[in-house]
Amino acid sequence: SYELTQPPSVSVSPGQKATITCSGDKLGNKYASWYQQKPGQSPVLVIYKDSQRPSGIPERLSGSNLGNTATLTISGTQAMDEADYYCQAWNNSIVVFGGGTKLAVL
Amino acid sequence: QLQLQQSGPGLVTPSETLPLTCTVPGSSISSDSYYWGWIRQPPGKGLEWIGSIYYSGNAYYNPSLKRRVTVSVDTSKNQLSLTLTSVTSADTAVYFCARGIAAAYYFDSWGQGTQVTVSS
Numbered sequence: 770s771y772e773l774t775q776p777p778s779v780s781v782s783p784g785q786k787a788t789i790t791c792s793g794d795k796l797g798n799k800y801a802s803w804y805q806q807k808p809g810q811s812p813v814l815v816i817y818k819d820s821q822r823p824s825g826i827p828e829r830l831s832g833s834n835l836g837n838t839a840t841l842t843i844s845g846t847q848a849m850d851e852a853d854y855y856c857q858a859w860n861n862s863i864v865v866f867g868g869g870t871k872l873a874v875l
Numbered sequence: 876q877l878q879l880q881q882s883g884p885g886l887v888t889p890s891e892t893l894p895l896t897c898t899v900p901g902s903s904i905s906s907d908s909y910y911w912g913w914i915r916q917p918p919g920k921g922l923e924w925i926g927s928i929y930y931s932g933n934a935y936y937n938p939s940l941k942r943r944v945t946v947s948v949d950t951s952k953n954q955l956s957l958t959l960t961s962v963t964s965a966d967t968a969v970y971f972c973a974r975g976i977a978a979a980y981y982f983d984s985w986g987q988g989t990q991v992t993v994s995s
Contacts, residue, residue, distance in 0.1 A: 770938065799980075800979065800980050800981070802980070802981035802982075804922075804982075806922075811971060811985040811986065811987060811988050812922065812971070812982075812985055813985075814981060814982065814983050817976075817979065817981040817983070818979060818981070823983065853921075855921060855922050857922075857981065857982075858980070859980035862935040863924075863935065863937070863938070864912065864914075864924040864927060864980075865924065866914075866921060866922040866923065866924060867921070868921045869921040869922070
């Protein structure tokens with residue numbers, strides 16, 4: 770079965786750049802999406818089609834997808850960005866989520 | 876974003892069947908621009924896709940749950956449904972319904988989540 774691997778946690782200082790990776794076999798050949806989830810809330814789509822931002826998502830969030838790795842980058846990280854982030858892809862009619870990364874803004 | 880409204884029991888007895896419903900506002904449930912899915916999240920864990928259904932009526936399921944899951948749509952009621960049979964404590968989770976964008980493979984709107992506990 771297809772798997773997406775994310776680091777369990779990432780720490781970043783306020784104002785710095787945070788990078789969250791998502792690895793999967795030939796992931797670059799598929800569309801990757803990213804969701805942000807804060808405690809007690811439903812996930813929110815923050816990146817789709819590798820690098821597209823839905824309306825209302827700050828420009829400091831960006832995405833890329835090449836080779837086996839999709840990357841979510843948060844530039845100028847703010848305290849409000851502290852959350853769990855999940856990558857997601859679609860493989861042969863099956864939806865796959867990464868295990869999630871807890872972003873700590875310290 | 877679309878406001879999806881979920882409903883269903885918060886407590887289910889082991890070996891019984893879990894029924895959940897998600898009401899979709901407007902007529903988008905009948906549109907071929909979208910598909911519909913269920914995702915769950917066990918306590919303290921990550922997101923797990925359960926299954927999705929498309930405008931054509933074709934449904935796809937997580938292989939690990941396929942034997943116990945049915946996802947269906949009732950267009951007359953604008954409702955998406957999930958049925959999970961023979962539940963155990965491992966099925967305790969928050970369950971989400973979501974709208975997917977056809978041919979783009981992402982979920983753009985999510986329900987508020989339903990906490991389901993399996994316990995006698």
